[in-house]
Amino acid sequence: MSLWVAVLIASLLSVAVKLAGYLVPESVMAGERTRRVTTLLPVALLAALVVVQSVTGDAGAIVVDARLAAAGLAIVLLLLRVNFLVIVLAAGALAAILRALGWG
C-alpha cells in the first residue's frame, strides 16, 4: 500500500463515519452500552498513542529518552492550564535542548 492510498482510504473512512451519523437511524448507535464504549474508545487509543510516541523505540523496545521528559513537561503545563500549541512547542524545545546537550 502506498502512503497516498493509505491517506485516501483513511480520509474517506472518516467522511463515511461522519455521514453515517446523518443517515443511520439513531437507535442503531445510541444504546447505553454502545455509548459508554464509544466515549471510552478515544481515551484508550490516545493513552496507547502516548506510550507509542513517548517510550517506544525501534522494534517496539521501551526506550527512555527526551520524549518522555517532553511528555512529563506536557503534564506539568496541562496542570497549569497552558494552551495546547504552547505545550507542543515547549515540549519540542525541551527535547531539542536535551539533545543538543547530548542526552536523549
Next chain:
Amino acid sequence: MSLDEPLSPTRRREVVRQAWSVGVASGTYGISFGALAVAAGLDIWQAQVLSLVMFTGGSQFAFVGIIAAGGLAAAPAAIATATMLGIRNGLYGLQTSQLLRVTGVRRLAAAQLTIDESTAVGIAQPEPPAQRLGFWQTGIAVFVLWNLSTLAGSLLGNALGDPRALGLDAAAAAAFVALLWPRLKSRDAAATAVLAIAIALLTSPLLPAGVPVILAAAAALMIGLRHPGRHEEPLEGGDGSLGGADPVP
C-alpha cells in the same frame, strides 16, 4: 416569543463571535499537525488532504503518529486507529442532524463539518436558529483556519530540517498527552487509560508498530461493558458542552 423566529442582530453577532473565537483557538493548532505530518514522512499534499478530507484532529494526529512510528508497514494500523478515533463524529451527527435538518449537498457539507467544536457550539445555543448558525459558523471557521494553518505548518516543517534534532517527535508525544488530558474526567476514563497504557507497554516489544494501539481499544470494551450500575454519567455536560472534547478539531 417563538424559539424559531429569526435571530436579532445582537444575538447573531454574539453567536458568530463565539464561533470564530473557537475557530481561531482550535484552527491554529493545524500548524503543529502540518509540521508533525511532514516530519513523519508525508508530503505537503498528503498532509493537506488529511486536513481537507479526514478533517478531524485526533484522527489526523494518530494517523501521522503511527506512520512516524512504523512507516508504511503500519499503514493498516494507522487507518484503523484514525477511523476508530473518528467514530465520535458519527455520534455527534446523530444529534446535529436533528437540529440542522438538512438534505442533499448541504447534508454532505454538514456531515464533513461535524467535529467536536461545531457540535459543542451548536448544541450549546438555546434557540434552534442560533444552534444552526453556531454549528455552521464554527464548522466553517475551524475548517478554513485548520487547513490554512496545516499548510503553514507543513511548509515550516519542510524548511526546518532534521525533525529529531528539533524535538518534533517529542512534540508529538506531548500533543497526544494534551489530547488525552481533557478526556480523563471520570473514574471509568482513568481506568481505561491505565489499562490501555499497560496493554501498549506490554505488547509494543512483541508486535509490529501500530498494532498495540488497536489492541488497546480493548480497554474501552473491558471498562465500558462491565456490569451496569458501577458507571458514572456520560462525559457530555448538561450545559451542552462536550466534556471530553479534543482541544483540536
